Amino acid sequence: MEIFNTEIIKDESGRLTYIELPFNAKEVFDKQKGAIFVIGTINDVPYRNKLISRGGGKQIMTIDKSMQKELDFIGEKMSVHITMAPENNEIENENSLIPSLSVSSIDVVTAIKTRRSIRKFTSEPISESMLNTVLQSGMYAPSAKGKCPCHFVVIQNRDMLMELSESNYNASMLGGAACGIVVCGDKNIEGIKEFIYADCAAAVQNMLLSIHGLGLGGVWCGVRANSDWHKLIVNKLNLPLKVDPFAIIAFGHPDEERVSRELWDASSVHYDIW
Missing domain, CATH: 2.40.30.100 (AF2212/PG0164-like)
Structure with a gap:
């Protein structure tokens, strides 16, 4: 010091x-x-x-x-x-080893086309290898200038999941989820807010696709900046200064089925000029 x-x-x-x-x-x-x-x-x-x-x-x-x-x-x-x-950002060698991972049963294009938001979950817990696979998928997302400003806070504590659920109607599904992952952007690593938003969004999408590919279900809960829920999350997770929560992914083993739909819209595609 x-x-x-x-x-x-x-x-x-x-x-x-x-x-x-x-x-x-x-x-x-x-x-x-x-x-x-x-x-x-x-x-x-x-x-x-x-x-x-x-x-x-x-x-x-x-x-x-x-x-x-x-x-x-x-x-x-x-x-x-x-x-x-x-600040101690160094990772011990023994902790830097890639953990055990699970394998997706769906090819990437099929996963993109068939993924739907799942809001109801069974009580079955998530295996460690599945959780690690979802987290690593977020880490593999593209990042502006390769800065990788995302942090992932894993929430498995039932009381905390329930409190976050009850404090935001739009995130009520957290109460029944096996796990929640708070995706945060570090403003010390990336100072341009638009790039932080883009990097975090890319990480969230990667993780949602991974969740679907593993036979799980998940949903993206957005965190509005400076909202009461945003402040609660910062306080409850004891987030460091300049580490900002962007979204929470609620996921688990699905207890509902949602049919995929055709979303091709030729009117939204433009070639060379509008």
Whole structure:
């Protein structure tokens, strides 16, 4: 843990507010390659952020508008007391081994055409290999610039599933699901919100197709930003700063059948020009 005093600075353009580190973070945190994620406090206000290299062994950390508000920063130089430590994002070798996986019984095109949203489930639990397969499917989704900002929070606790279900009518199916997976976007990894939304959506679709291919059923429950449900999810899951819930997938062994339908619509296809 590094403890130091510095100043919050707003650059001449007015677009960047930051602090400059009084040490070389790559050397101090022994991180010569890749991004450095840090956690700590600024004047006792907790933060989680990513350092930006300025060359010559210098790094800065930007201060976003929400943090500026917390600190009562008004645009002029401000002295602050900072604690900073590297966030442990390293995965132990033994945990990085690919877990046991299940095999889909449906080819990808058939899975796309026949998948339907399932909202009723049996009490049968999900096997570990099936859960791992669904999670890995999300990890294989395309990602803007290969940044992969998605996190997956697995919920199997019945009380938590029921609370999330009862607090949102549109997510009532969570109460009967064997499992819920909260798909989150990390704003420290990808700062462009449109890319975070796209990456998370791609991960959700991959997981829903995987669920269907394994003979399970699932449904996408969207999380509206800044809604009461959004705030409840952040609080209940103790999500880190800048990790934002995008959707919850409720799934399990299906207790209903839904017939697939033909969705080809020639009027929605345009060649070369509208």
